[in-house]
Amino acid sequence: MSATRNKDIRYEVIRSRRATADIVIERDGRVLVRAPESIPDERIEDLVEAKRYWIYKNLAEWRDLNATRVLREYRNGEGFLYLGRSYRLLLVADQEEPLLLKNGRFCLRRDLADRGEIEAAKAAFRNYHIARGSERIRQRVDYYAPKIGVTPRDINVRELGNRWASCSPNGSLAFHWKCMMAPQTIIDYIVVHELCHFHHLDHTDAFWNEVDKVMPTYGERKEWLRVHGAGLDV
Template identity: 70%
Template sequence: MKGQEPNIDYAVVRSRRSTVDIIIERDGSVLVRAPEWVNDQQVEKVVQSRQYWIYQSLAEWRDLNATRVLREYKNGEGFLYLGRAYRLRLANNQDAPLQFQQGRFMLRRDLVESGDVATAKAAFRDYYIARGLDRIGQRVAYFAPKVGVEPTDIDVRELGHRWASCSPTGKLAFHWKCMMAPQTIIDYIVVHHHRDHTDAFWNEVDKVMPEYRERKEWLRKNGAGLDI
Protein backbone atom coordinates (compact mmCIF):
# COMPACT_ATOMS: atom_id res chain seq x y z
CA MET A 1 0.00 0.00 0.00
CA LYS A 2 1.34 3.45 -0.87
CA GLY A 3 0.62 6.95 0.28
CA GLN A 4 1.93 10.39 -0.58
CA GLU A 5 2.53 13.67 1.21
CA PRO A 6 4.00 16.66 -0.66
CA ASN A 7 7.48 15.60 -1.80
CA ILE A 8 7.36 12.44 0.33
CA ASP A 9 6.53 9.06 -1.13
CA TYR A 10 6.17 6.24 1.35
CA ALA A 11 5.02 2.64 1.54
CA VAL A 12 2.90 1.28 4.39
CA VAL A 13 3.25 -2.18 5.91
CA ARG A 14 0.76 -3.24 8.57
CA SER A 15 1.35 -5.97 11.12
CA ARG A 16 0.49 -6.97 14.67
CA ARG A 17 2.60 -4.21 16.20
CA SER A 18 1.45 -1.62 18.72
CA THR A 19 2.96 1.62 17.40
CA VAL A 20 3.65 3.45 14.13
CA ASP A 21 7.29 3.51 13.08
CA ILE A 22 8.98 5.25 10.14
CA ILE A 23 12.28 4.00 8.73
CA ILE A 24 14.51 4.89 5.79
CA GLU A 25 15.33 1.73 3.87
CA ARG A 26 18.73 0.91 2.39
CA ASP A 27 17.57 2.08 -1.05
CA GLY A 28 16.43 5.44 0.33
CA SER A 29 12.72 4.64 0.31
CA VAL A 30 10.48 5.60 3.22
CA LEU A 31 8.64 2.76 4.95
CA VAL A 32 5.88 3.24 7.50
CA ARG A 33 5.27 0.24 9.75
CA ALA A 34 1.85 0.51 11.35
CA PRO A 35 -0.54 -1.59 13.47
CA GLU A 36 -3.33 -3.32 11.56
CA TRP A 37 -5.97 -1.10 13.16
CA VAL A 38 -4.43 2.21 12.02
CA ASN A 39 -6.19 3.63 8.93
CA ASP A 40 -4.68 5.58 6.02
CA GLN A 41 -5.67 8.98 7.41
CA GLN A 42 -3.95 8.26 10.73
CA VAL A 43 -0.81 7.13 8.90
CA GLU A 44 -0.77 10.35 6.88
CA LYS A 45 -1.01 12.41 10.07
CA VAL A 46 2.00 10.61 11.52
CA VAL A 47 4.02 11.14 8.34
CA GLN A 48 3.04 14.81 8.27
CA SER A 49 4.05 15.28 11.89
CA ARG A 50 7.50 13.78 11.20
CA GLN A 51 8.25 15.49 7.88
CA TYR A 52 11.28 17.34 9.25
CA TRP A 53 12.82 14.08 10.55
CA ILE A 54 12.12 12.35 7.23
CA TYR A 55 13.75 15.15 5.19
CA GLN A 56 16.75 15.16 7.52
CA SER A 57 17.12 11.38 7.37
CA LEU A 58 16.88 11.35 3.56
CA ALA A 59 19.60 14.01 3.38
CA GLU A 60 21.83 11.88 5.61
CA TRP A 61 21.11 8.84 3.43
CA ARG A 62 22.21 10.74 0.31
CA ASP A 63 25.42 11.86 2.03
CA LEU A 64 26.24 8.33 3.19
CA ASN A 65 25.59 6.78 -0.21
CA ALA A 66 27.75 9.37 -1.95
CA THR A 67 30.76 7.55 -0.48
CA ARG A 68 29.78 4.10 -1.78
CA VAL A 69 32.79 2.11 -2.94
CA LEU A 70 32.75 0.79 -6.51
CA ARG A 71 35.01 -2.26 -6.64
CA GLU A 72 36.80 -3.52 -9.72
CA TYR A 73 37.52 -7.15 -10.51
CA LYS A 74 41.28 -6.89 -10.88
CA ASN A 75 44.36 -8.07 -9.00
CA GLY A 76 44.79 -6.28 -5.69
CA GLU A 77 41.24 -5.01 -5.30
CA GLY A 78 39.87 -5.42 -1.77
CA PHE A 79 36.68 -7.35 -1.04
CA LEU A 80 35.06 -7.53 2.39
CA TYR A 81 34.44 -10.65 4.42
CA LEU A 82 33.40 -10.50 8.09
CA GLY A 83 34.49 -6.90 8.35
CA ARG A 84 37.97 -7.27 6.85
CA ALA A 85 39.17 -6.45 3.34
CA TYR A 86 40.97 -9.24 1.48
CA ARG A 87 42.85 -8.77 -1.78
CA LEU A 88 41.63 -10.31 -5.01
CA ARG A 89 43.83 -12.46 -7.22
CA LEU A 90 42.80 -13.66 -10.66
CA ALA A 91 43.60 -17.36 -11.05
CA ASN A 92 44.32 -19.18 -14.31
CA ASN A 93 43.84 -22.80 -13.28
CA GLN A 94 40.94 -23.13 -10.88
CA ASP A 95 37.82 -25.30 -11.03
CA ALA A 96 35.63 -23.29 -8.64
CA PRO A 97 34.60 -19.78 -9.76
CA LEU A 98 35.77 -18.32 -6.44
CA GLN A 99 37.90 -19.64 -3.58
CA PHE A 100 39.45 -18.17 -0.45
CA GLN A 101 43.06 -19.26 0.00
CA GLN A 102 45.92 -17.93 2.11
CA GLY A 103 44.12 -14.72 2.98
CA ARG A 104 43.08 -13.93 -0.59
CA PHE A 105 40.01 -14.24 -2.76
CA MET A 106 40.91 -16.30 -5.82
CA LEU A 107 38.62 -15.53 -8.77
CA ARG A 108 38.80 -17.50 -11.99
CA ARG A 109 40.38 -15.20 -14.56
CA ASP A 110 38.14 -16.19 -17.47
CA LEU A 111 35.10 -14.79 -15.60
CA VAL A 112 36.65 -11.34 -15.78
CA GLU A 113 38.28 -11.54 -19.20
CA SER A 114 34.98 -12.54 -20.80
CA GLY A 115 33.62 -9.18 -19.71
CA ASP A 116 30.70 -10.79 -17.89
CA VAL A 117 30.80 -8.83 -14.63
CA ALA A 118 27.46 -10.33 -13.57
CA THR A 119 29.05 -13.79 -13.47
CA ALA A 120 31.94 -12.54 -11.33
CA LYS A 121 29.49 -10.90 -8.94
CA ALA A 122 27.45 -14.10 -8.81
CA ALA A 123 30.57 -15.99 -7.73
CA PHE A 124 30.96 -13.69 -4.72
CA ARG A 125 27.24 -13.80 -3.96
CA ASP A 126 27.24 -17.61 -3.97
CA TYR A 127 30.31 -17.65 -1.72
CA TYR A 128 28.68 -15.36 0.85
CA ILE A 129 25.44 -17.35 0.75
CA ALA A 130 27.23 -20.65 1.38
CA ARG A 131 29.24 -19.24 4.28
CA GLY A 132 26.27 -17.30 5.61
CA LEU A 133 23.97 -20.28 5.93
CA ASP A 134 26.38 -21.86 8.36
CA ARG A 135 27.60 -18.84 10.33
CA ILE A 136 24.31 -16.96 10.54
CA GLY A 137 22.49 -20.19 11.38
CA GLN A 138 24.80 -20.67 14.36
CA ARG A 139 24.21 -17.11 15.57
CA VAL A 140 20.44 -17.43 15.25
CA ALA A 141 20.54 -20.62 17.30
CA TYR A 142 22.57 -18.80 19.94
CA PHE A 143 20.47 -15.64 20.23
CA ALA A 144 16.92 -16.88 19.58
CA PRO A 145 16.31 -18.33 23.07
CA LYS A 146 17.89 -15.27 24.67
CA VAL A 147 15.36 -12.88 23.11
CA GLY A 148 12.43 -15.28 23.35
CA VAL A 149 11.82 -16.15 19.68
CA GLU A 150 11.53 -19.47 17.86
CA PRO A 151 12.46 -19.22 14.15
CA THR A 152 11.01 -21.93 11.94
CA ASP A 153 13.65 -21.72 9.20
CA ILE A 154 16.67 -19.70 8.06
CA ASP A 155 17.69 -18.61 4.58
CA VAL A 156 20.44 -16.42 3.11
CA ARG A 157 19.65 -14.83 -0.23
CA GLU A 158 19.13 -11.63 -2.19
CA LEU A 159 16.76 -9.33 -0.26
CA GLY A 160 17.00 -6.14 -2.25
CA HIS A 161 17.20 -3.20 0.16
CA ARG A 162 16.48 -5.19 3.34
CA TRP A 163 19.19 -6.62 5.59
CA ALA A 164 16.85 -9.29 6.89
CA SER A 165 13.19 -10.20 7.15
CA CYS A 166 10.88 -12.38 9.19
CA SER A 167 7.77 -13.98 7.70
CA PRO A 168 4.48 -14.38 9.60
CA THR A 169 5.40 -18.06 10.04
CA GLY A 170 8.71 -17.23 11.72
CA LYS A 171 11.02 -17.90 8.78
CA LEU A 172 14.11 -15.68 8.88
CA ALA A 173 15.87 -14.52 5.73
CA PHE A 174 19.16 -12.61 5.64
CA HIS A 175 20.79 -10.66 2.84
CA TRP A 176 24.00 -12.30 1.63
CA LYS A 177 25.74 -8.92 2.00
CA CYS A 178 25.52 -9.37 5.78
CA MET A 179 28.59 -11.58 5.45
CA MET A 180 30.65 -8.54 4.48
CA ALA A 181 30.00 -6.91 7.87
CA PRO A 182 31.92 -7.53 11.12
CA GLN A 183 30.63 -10.35 13.30
CA THR A 184 29.30 -7.87 15.86
CA ILE A 185 27.12 -6.25 13.20
CA ILE A 186 25.90 -9.63 11.94
CA ASP A 187 24.88 -10.41 15.52
CA TYR A 188 22.93 -7.15 15.68
CA ILE A 189 21.11 -7.96 12.43
CA VAL A 190 20.31 -11.45 13.75
CA VAL A 191 18.93 -10.09 17.02
CA HIS A 192 17.08 -7.13 15.56
CA HIS A 193 15.17 -8.58 12.62
CA HIS A 194 12.17 -10.35 14.06
CA ARG A 195 8.53 -9.80 13.27
CA ASP A 196 7.20 -8.44 16.58
CA HIS A 197 9.25 -5.61 18.08
CA THR A 198 7.32 -5.25 21.32
CA ASP A 199 8.63 -3.46 24.41
CA ALA A 200 9.27 -6.86 25.98
CA PHE A 201 11.31 -7.88 22.94
CA TRP A 202 13.52 -4.77 23.15
CA ASN A 203 13.98 -5.29 26.87
CA GLU A 204 15.41 -8.72 26.12
CA VAL A 205 17.59 -7.31 23.32
CA ASP A 206 18.99 -4.72 25.71
CA LYS A 207 19.93 -7.48 28.13
CA VAL A 208 21.83 -9.64 25.64
CA MET A 209 23.22 -6.77 23.53
CA PRO A 210 23.29 -3.50 25.53
CA GLU A 211 25.36 -1.80 22.82
CA TYR A 212 22.86 -2.58 20.02
CA ARG A 213 22.27 1.15 19.39
CA GLU A 214 25.95 1.65 18.53
CA ARG A 215 25.84 -1.33 16.17
CA LYS A 216 22.70 0.03 14.55
CA GLU A 217 24.46 3.35 13.96
CA TRP A 218 27.52 1.58 12.47
CA LEU A 219 25.26 -0.21 10.00
CA ARG A 220 23.51 3.02 9.07
CA LYS A 221 26.82 4.75 8.34
CA ASN A 222 28.69 1.88 6.69
CA GLY A 223 25.95 -0.23 5.11
CA ALA A 224 26.34 1.37 1.70
CA GLY A 225 29.95 0.14 1.54
CA LEU A 226 28.94 -3.49 1.99
CA ASP A 227 28.73 -4.23 -1.70
CA ILE A 228 30.53 -5.92 -4.55
Protein backbone atom coordinates in the same frame (compact mmCIF):
# COMPACT_ATOMS: atom_id res chain seq x y z
CA MET B 1 0.64 4.05 -1.60
CA SER B 2 1.92 7.55 -2.35
CA ALA B 3 1.20 10.59 -0.25
CA THR B 4 -1.65 12.87 -1.23
CA ARG B 5 -1.42 15.75 1.24
CA ASN B 6 2.36 15.20 1.53
CA LYS B 7 3.09 15.61 -2.17
CA ASP B 8 6.76 16.49 -1.63
CA ILE B 9 7.42 13.26 0.29
CA ARG B 10 7.06 10.01 -1.60
CA TYR B 11 6.45 7.01 0.60
CA GLU B 12 5.17 3.46 0.56
CA VAL B 13 2.87 1.80 3.08
CA ILE B 14 3.24 -1.78 4.27
CA ARG B 15 0.34 -3.03 6.36
CA SER B 16 0.66 -6.00 8.69
CA ARG B 17 -0.51 -7.39 12.02
CA ARG B 18 1.26 -4.86 14.20
CA ALA B 19 0.08 -2.60 17.00
CA THR B 20 1.60 0.73 15.98
CA ALA B 21 2.85 2.56 12.90
CA ASP B 22 6.39 3.74 12.29
CA ILE B 23 8.50 5.22 9.51
CA VAL B 24 11.84 3.91 8.30
CA ILE B 25 14.29 5.01 5.61
CA GLU B 26 15.25 1.92 3.63
CA ARG B 27 18.80 1.26 2.42
CA ASP B 28 17.85 2.44 -1.08
CA GLY B 29 16.47 5.74 0.24
CA ARG B 30 12.79 4.80 0.09
CA VAL B 31 10.52 6.13 2.83
CA LEU B 32 8.52 3.21 4.20
CA VAL B 33 5.54 3.47 6.55
CA ARG B 34 4.85 0.22 8.41
CA ALA B 35 1.32 0.34 9.72
CA PRO B 36 -1.42 -1.82 11.30
CA GLU B 37 -3.96 -3.23 8.88
CA SER B 38 -6.79 -1.24 10.46
CA ILE B 39 -5.26 2.25 10.36
CA PRO B 40 -6.96 4.59 7.83
CA ASP B 41 -5.00 6.41 5.11
CA GLU B 42 -5.71 9.76 6.73
CA ARG B 43 -3.93 8.69 9.93
CA ILE B 44 -0.90 7.64 7.89
CA GLU B 45 -0.82 11.04 6.18
CA ASP B 46 -0.97 12.69 9.61
CA LEU B 47 1.98 10.58 10.75
CA VAL B 48 4.07 11.49 7.71
CA GLU B 49 3.23 15.17 8.18
CA ALA B 50 4.18 15.03 11.87
CA LYS B 51 7.48 13.36 10.99
CA ARG B 52 8.27 15.70 8.11
CA TYR B 53 11.42 17.21 9.68
CA TRP B 54 12.68 13.77 10.76
CA ILE B 55 12.18 12.40 7.24
CA TYR B 56 14.03 15.33 5.60
CA LYS B 57 16.88 15.07 8.11
CA ASN B 58 17.31 11.32 7.64
CA LEU B 59 17.06 11.46 3.85
CA ALA B 60 19.81 14.09 3.81
CA GLU B 61 21.92 11.88 6.05
CA TRP B 62 21.23 8.89 3.78
CA ARG B 63 22.45 10.85 0.75
CA ASP B 64 25.65 11.83 2.59
CA LEU B 65 26.37 8.24 3.61
CA ASN B 66 25.72 6.86 0.15
CA ALA B 67 27.87 9.50 -1.51
CA THR B 68 30.85 7.50 -0.26
CA ARG B 69 29.60 4.14 -1.59
CA VAL B 70 32.55 2.07 -2.82
CA LEU B 71 32.48 1.06 -6.48
CA ARG B 72 34.60 -2.07 -6.75
CA GLU B 73 36.19 -3.34 -9.94
CA TYR B 74 36.96 -6.97 -10.71
CA ARG B 75 40.69 -6.64 -11.26
CA ASN B 76 43.82 -7.79 -9.47
CA GLY B 77 44.41 -5.97 -6.19
CA GLU B 78 40.86 -4.72 -5.64
CA GLY B 79 39.64 -5.18 -2.06
CA PHE B 80 36.52 -7.20 -1.19
CA LEU B 81 35.03 -7.63 2.27
CA TYR B 82 34.44 -10.79 4.24
CA LEU B 83 33.63 -10.84 7.98
CA GLY B 84 34.83 -7.26 8.35
CA ARG B 85 38.21 -7.72 6.66
CA SER B 86 39.26 -6.61 3.19
CA TYR B 87 40.90 -9.24 0.99
CA ARG B 88 42.68 -8.44 -2.27
CA LEU B 89 41.35 -9.99 -5.45
CA LEU B 90 43.48 -12.34 -7.53
CA LEU B 91 42.27 -13.46 -10.96
CA VAL B 92 43.25 -17.07 -11.62
CA ALA B 93 42.92 -19.46 -14.54
CA ASP B 94 43.53 -22.89 -12.97
CA GLN B 95 40.59 -23.09 -10.57
CA GLU B 96 37.39 -25.13 -10.76
CA GLU B 97 35.45 -23.15 -8.17
CA PRO B 98 34.22 -19.72 -9.30
CA LEU B 99 35.56 -18.08 -6.11
CA LEU B 100 37.79 -19.19 -3.24
CA LEU B 101 39.34 -17.42 -0.26
CA LYS B 102 42.85 -18.81 0.20
CA ASN B 103 46.26 -17.55 1.20
CA GLY B 104 44.72 -14.25 2.28
CA ARG B 105 43.21 -13.47 -1.14
CA PHE B 106 39.89 -13.82 -2.93
CA CYS B 107 40.72 -15.97 -5.95
CA LEU B 108 38.22 -15.37 -8.74
CA ARG B 109 38.20 -17.47 -11.87
CA ARG B 110 39.57 -15.20 -14.57
CA ASP B 111 37.02 -16.10 -17.23
CA LEU B 112 34.24 -14.63 -15.07
CA ALA B 113 35.95 -11.23 -15.05
CA ASP B 114 37.28 -11.37 -18.62
CA ARG B 115 33.79 -11.70 -20.05
CA GLY B 116 33.15 -8.12 -19.09
CA GLU B 117 29.86 -9.21 -17.57
CA ILE B 118 29.83 -7.89 -14.03
CA GLU B 119 26.84 -10.04 -13.10
CA ALA B 120 28.83 -13.27 -13.48
CA ALA B 121 31.52 -12.05 -11.07
CA LYS B 122 28.92 -10.67 -8.66
CA ALA B 123 27.09 -14.00 -8.71
CA ALA B 124 30.32 -15.76 -7.69
CA PHE B 125 30.62 -13.51 -4.62
CA ARG B 126 26.92 -13.80 -3.82
CA ASN B 127 26.99 -17.61 -3.96
CA TYR B 128 30.18 -17.75 -1.89
CA HIS B 129 28.68 -15.58 0.87
CA ILE B 130 25.41 -17.51 0.84
CA ALA B 131 27.21 -20.83 1.28
CA ARG B 132 29.37 -19.58 4.16
CA GLY B 133 26.60 -17.52 5.68
CA SER B 134 24.17 -20.43 5.76
CA GLU B 135 26.46 -22.21 8.22
CA ARG B 136 27.82 -19.30 10.25
CA ILE B 137 24.57 -17.39 10.68
CA ARG B 138 22.71 -20.56 11.63
CA GLN B 139 25.33 -21.13 14.36
CA ARG B 140 24.78 -17.62 15.71
CA VAL B 141 21.00 -18.04 15.63
CA ASP B 142 21.36 -21.33 17.53
CA TYR B 143 23.52 -19.51 20.10
CA TYR B 144 21.23 -16.52 20.69
CA ALA B 145 17.76 -18.07 20.27
CA PRO B 146 17.75 -19.81 23.69
CA LYS B 147 18.89 -16.59 25.38
CA ILE B 148 15.90 -14.78 23.87
CA GLY B 149 13.55 -17.69 24.46
CA VAL B 150 12.47 -18.32 20.87
CA THR B 151 12.70 -21.16 18.36
CA PRO B 152 12.96 -20.13 14.68
CA ARG B 153 11.17 -22.40 12.25
CA ASP B 154 13.60 -21.94 9.37
CA ILE B 155 16.76 -19.97 8.56
CA ASN B 156 18.10 -19.05 5.15
CA VAL B 157 20.59 -16.66 3.59
CA ARG B 158 19.67 -15.07 0.27
CA GLU B 159 19.16 -11.86 -1.67
CA LEU B 160 16.87 -9.55 0.31
CA GLY B 161 17.02 -6.38 -1.71
CA ASN B 162 17.34 -3.45 0.68
CA ARG B 163 16.77 -5.30 3.94
CA TRP B 164 19.48 -6.83 6.12
CA ALA B 165 17.14 -9.48 7.46
CA SER B 166 13.50 -10.37 7.91
CA CYS B 167 11.31 -12.31 10.32
CA SER B 168 8.11 -13.79 8.90
CA PRO B 169 4.90 -14.34 10.92
CA ASN B 170 5.41 -18.12 10.71
CA GLY B 171 8.79 -17.90 12.46
CA SER B 172 11.12 -18.11 9.47
CA LEU B 173 14.26 -15.97 9.39
CA ALA B 174 16.02 -14.69 6.30
CA PHE B 175 19.34 -12.85 6.17
CA HIS B 176 20.88 -10.88 3.32
CA TRP B 177 24.04 -12.53 2.01
CA LYS B 178 25.81 -9.17 2.30
CA CYS B 179 25.66 -9.54 6.10
CA MET B 180 28.69 -11.80 5.67
CA MET B 181 30.78 -8.78 4.69
CA ALA B 182 30.27 -7.21 8.12
CA PRO B 183 32.32 -7.98 11.25
CA GLN B 184 31.06 -10.85 13.40
CA THR B 185 29.85 -8.40 16.06
CA ILE B 186 27.56 -6.75 13.51
CA ILE B 187 26.25 -10.10 12.26
CA ASP B 188 25.41 -10.95 15.87
CA TYR B 189 23.51 -7.67 16.22
CA ILE B 190 21.45 -8.42 13.10
CA VAL B 191 20.71 -11.92 14.43
CA VAL B 192 19.62 -10.65 17.85
CA HIS B 193 17.56 -7.88 16.24
CA GLU B 194 15.53 -10.36 14.21
CA LEU B 195 15.13 -12.87 17.03
CA CYS B 196 13.70 -10.14 19.28
CA HIS B 197 11.04 -9.50 16.66
CA PHE B 198 9.53 -12.83 17.70
CA HIS B 199 8.44 -11.01 20.87
CA HIS B 200 7.78 -7.54 19.43
CA LEU B 201 7.02 -6.84 15.75
CA ASP B 202 7.43 -3.08 16.18
CA HIS B 203 10.54 -1.06 17.00
CA THR B 204 9.01 0.14 20.24
CA ASP B 205 10.80 0.74 23.54
CA ALA B 206 9.75 -2.77 24.56
CA PHE B 207 11.52 -4.19 21.51
CA TRP B 208 14.77 -2.31 22.15
CA ASN B 209 14.63 -3.29 25.83
CA GLU B 210 14.50 -6.91 24.69
CA VAL B 211 17.56 -6.36 22.50
CA ASP B 212 19.35 -4.61 25.35
CA LYS B 213 18.85 -7.59 27.67
CA VAL B 214 20.93 -9.79 25.37
CA MET B 215 23.23 -7.20 23.83
CA PRO B 216 23.80 -4.07 25.97
CA THR B 217 26.18 -2.66 23.33
CA TYR B 218 23.63 -2.93 20.54
CA GLY B 219 23.59 0.87 20.07
CA GLU B 220 27.21 0.93 18.92
CA ARG B 221 26.62 -1.93 16.51
CA LYS B 222 23.44 -0.38 15.17
CA GLU B 223 25.32 2.85 14.51
CA TRP B 224 28.18 1.00 12.77
CA LEU B 225 25.70 -0.61 10.40
CA ARG B 226 24.03 2.71 9.69
CA VAL B 227 27.35 4.38 8.83
CA HIS B 228 29.11 1.53 7.03
CA GLY B 229 26.21 -0.42 5.56
CA ALA B 230 26.42 1.24 2.14
CA GLY B 231 29.98 -0.08 1.75
CA LEU B 232 28.93 -3.72 2.20
CA ASP B 233 28.62 -4.44 -1.49
CA VAL B 234 30.40 -6.12 -4.40
